[in-house]
Amino acid sequence: MGADKEVIYELQTHNIKPGTHDEYLSNYEKYVEESKTRGLHREGRGAGTVGVGDQDQCLHLWKFDGGYKTIDSAKTSLEQDSAISGLLKDRNQYLRSRSNQFLLAFSFWPPVTSRQGGNIYEIRAECLKPGTRREGGNNWSRAITGRQSNKEAGGGGGAQVGRLYNVHHIWCYGSLAQRKEQRESAWRKPGWDEVVAYTVPLIEEY
Incomplete structure (x- = not known):
């Protein structure tokens, strides 16, 4: 039932602390811009805030080309990148919790x-x-x-x-x-x- 197994989507769920919405979005925008220059072979396919349900929640959908090898490589690159790591550390102050899943279309x-x-x-x-x-x-x-x-x-x-x-x-x-x-x-x-x-x-x- 799956499509191309070399194309994998990551669905990220970020639960934000009330009152930090603008700061969180500013941080994530910087993160996206920094990521674009790193050659991670991933592409943002969607992002948005939740309007019905948990209203302090944001969802992000990333597409990876190249299967799990690409995901492993991107994870290592992000962990070793001081600018990206700084943004991730700064983002933690705005989050209540976060989770993700890898999906095959x-x-x-x-x-x-x-x-x-x-x-x-x-x-x-x-x-x-x-x-x-x-x-x-x-x-x-x-x-x-x-x-x-x-x-x-x-x-x-x-x-x-x-x-x-x-x-x-x-x-x-x-x-x-x-x-x-x-x-x-x-x-x-x-x-x-x-x-x-x-x-x-x-x-x-x-």
């Missing part, structure tokens, strides 16, 4: 790409029951075609390092109102109700 989902406009993104994480990933993938591969008329499917992948059996689906909408309209439209299309009926029993935890 699903071949039946569209690739994560930059989009124009002030979009909102919904990232759904589901923990599947052991042994059901292929069955779930078969159902989703049939469903994605029906959800692409409005280009709302933004990407999907499964955890390779981190919490096992965890999958992520990324949806893109122009607004919350558009999200409501497009989700209601999906339910009116033949087959979507069957996909939901088949996939829900495969989920261990949301």
Whole structure:
């Protein structure tokens, strides 16, 4: 169900201390600019603040070309870089906690790409029951075609390092109102109700 195994995404979750939002973003912007000059063979594919849920949270999605060798090399380079290390140390004062996962993209989902406009993104994480990933993938591969008329499917992948059996689906909408309209439209299309009926029993935890 995975795509190119030499392309790996890292999803970073940063939980920020209330009242330090601006300082954190300034620090991370400097970190991104410094990273661009280091030849790390990684590319930022998305970043944003959470609007629904933990509202003191930021998410960052990095794409690595070259598999785990590239990730190992980037990790070593960043640890040995005094400027980067200084920014990381400075960032700690703004964080409550942080976590990450490495994901392999699903071949039946569209690739994560930059989009124009002030979009909102919904990232759904589901923990599947052991042994059901292929069955779930078969159902989703049939469903994605029906959800692409409005280009709302933004990407999907499964955890390779981190919490096992965890999958992520990324949806893109122009607004919350558009999200409501497009989700209601999906339910009116033949087959979507069957996909939901088949996939829900495969989920261990949301």
